[in-house]
Amino acid sequence: MQPRSLVNIGDYDREDIFRILKSATKFKENPDRDLLKGKVCATLFFEPSTRTRLSFETAVNRLRGRIIGFSDSATSSSTKGESLKDTIMMVSNYADLIIMRHHLEGSARYASEISPVPLINAGDGSNQHPTQTMLDLFTIYETQGTLENLTVTIVGDLKYGRAVHSLIQGLSYFNPTFNFVAPEELHIPEKYKLFCDDKNISYREYTNFSAESINSADILYMTRVQKERFTDLMEYEKVKNVYVLHNEMLSKSKENLKVLHPLPRVKEISQDVDENPKAYYFQQAKNGMYTRQAIICDLMGINVS
């Protein structure tokens, strides 16, 4: 059965992923369609996230849907002490679909189980952000022509990075090879290594951002190394410039390599990379809109021709 809500990337199997990618391709060809005419979508952002909210709202607007909602919990009844359940029940009286971001982990699963209308998780604390993973998969598929047998090098904060963990999960159906490049303090958690072992996915771990890890890759997925993640600030000072990509580091990389980043970028990709045709992070962000159009229509049972 097709899922009614999207809470966790694990809600999608291989077939679901391909159905969404196919549909997102159609939206990329033509994002302006009347598919949500007469429908109301609620964007409930209990925690502000301008980038994600604008992407969802543009997706709905380009399909001629209407939007209600709030962009900050300060303007919602939760500040008056209203429970999440009551907010969801009330909003589902008005809307045909709920898109929710919340600072509490598990809030999306709970809301999806009580909501009579489909719900999309636009991020629940540090837990899940499945539309980010779907846009990553779409971008990989678009640039490589396949999701199968790719070498993906993931760099930066592999310990706390929600996007990284979900990407590993999302790619696990497609026989990837991973290079995990991270400082000692932020290396990939044991549970994801066990996950890879369990699925026979090969991976290598690096603490230095080596030429080998770049030159063997089809996808170079960069993430931010944040100062606040370090218990030892000396350690941060030592590594802060190690996991930074400069243009010359791409000189011997594969022809088909694309550099991705979930954004916002700070210093981990130097500006000189932006001009390189292998830099693809801004197109990746744009792909978010097409992917979200595909997910919205899929959950609402709307056929995209």
Next chain:
Amino acid sequence: MGKALQVAALENGTAIDHIPTDAVFKVVSLLQLQRLGNRITIGNNLNSNKMGTKGLIKVSDKFFKEDEINRIALVAPSVNLNIIRNFEVVEKKKVVLPDEIIEIVKCNNPKCISNNEPMKTIFHVTDKEKVEIQCHYCEVKIKKEEIVLI
């Protein structure tokens, strides 16, 4: 001659034997024994050949349903249940950890929705042997020694 019983014999009812000594009162609470009007004998720090010391609970005229008794598998997975009728053990049972644990355990993640909203907690048992559970909502995994009861 058998040695003297450490706790008086039961005519009819259930004897829960080989409870780890630190789990006896958790078992009392999980089975809500404080609400029962039945005659209940609770022994703790009794001698045990197998365990050194153990706890034992005997409840007269009470035969627990499976889902009721399986609640204690979380804190005392290796207890022996003796069903007694007319002073005889008519059945011996083990407890089985259920696949889902509802409204028994508190999530250890303070940022979990279940700690911030009036709702039932739900956990999935991910490893029955090691007793590892996962929050249905925030997906945090909790090991046996970290389990906190509601």
